[in-house]
Amino acid sequence: MAPLAYRRVVVKLSGEALAGPEPSGIDQATIDRIAADLVAARVLGVSLGVVVGGGNLLRGATAADKGADRTTADVMGMLATVMNALALEAAIERLGAPARAMSALSMPQVCETYERRAARRHMADGRIVLLAGGTGNPFFTTDTTAVLRAAELSADAVLKATNVDGVYSADPKRDPNAVRYDRLSADEALERRLGVMDFTAFSLARDRRIPIIVFSIREPGAVESVLRGTGRATIVGG
Structure with a gap:
């Protein structure tokens, strides 16, 4: 088998991915499949942090567009990410692997509060760390959270799990002529507004x-394939 390309990673998992075939909510079969992928990656000896979105339950920007105060709406979105992290933590532990949900919003009755050194210790001890609550501040996306946590935790890469198998020049579902990229620099991705x-x-x-x-997170074993550098994906920057 191909050697591992990365040993410590932060997986960015969108909330929408947890809804599975449904338009919203949490699909248990999908959660269980993703949990199994993460556990399989842990068995390889990879240290895993997972930043979870909340768009399957509530998206702050959408709530703000409908009239909610933006700061309040973003906090509501952060709470949705905690719910997703708890669901994923439970699914991982049912498979016999250790996991720890940590929230940037302090709620000690619910889960551990995120602190960089504690998160690093959990990862060193083999726990899959579910990083919820965004950055703990409004106006920042969970994409930014994923890169921030990757920097704080000295991760080798951010693995962005989506519903498509890489980056395209346009939406491949709408444009049959969309071009898929194997590799891009960060500057190219920014300049092309991808x-x-x-x-x-x-x-x-x-x-x-x-x-x-x-x-794409839709196929079983996708995380391991990316870790080995054999999966279909687009590498941006680095």
């Missing part, structure tokens, strides 16, 4: 030289 991650996330990844690997 929209894989927001500007802040890309800028931080570029400055810290953290590669972003965009891949």
Whole structure:
């Protein structure tokens, strides 16, 4: 088998991915499949942090567009990420692997509060760390959170799990002539406005030289394939 390309990673998992075939909510079969992929990666000896989005339950920007105060709406979105992290933590532990949900928003009755050194210890001890609550501040996306946590935790890469197998020049579902890229620099992704991650996330990844690997989470074993460098994906920056 191919050797591992990365030994310590932060996986960015969108909330929408947890909804599975449904338009919203948490699909248990999908959660269980993703949990199995993460556990399989841990068995390989990879240290894993997972930043979870909340768009399957509530997206702060959408709530703000409908009239909610933006700061309040973003906090609501952060709470949704905690719910997803707890669901994923439970699924991982049912498989017999240790996991720890940590939130940037302090809620000690629910889960551990995120602190960089504690998170690093959990990863060193073999726990899969579920990083919820965004950055703990409004106006920042979970994409930015993923790159920030990767920098804090000295991760080799950010693995962005999506519903498509890489970065395209246009939406492949709408444009049959969309071109798929195998590799891009961060500057190219920004200049071409490809929209894989927001500007802040890309800028931080570029400055810290953290590669972003965009891949589809829809197939079982996708995480391990990316870790071995054999999966179908687009590598941005690094």
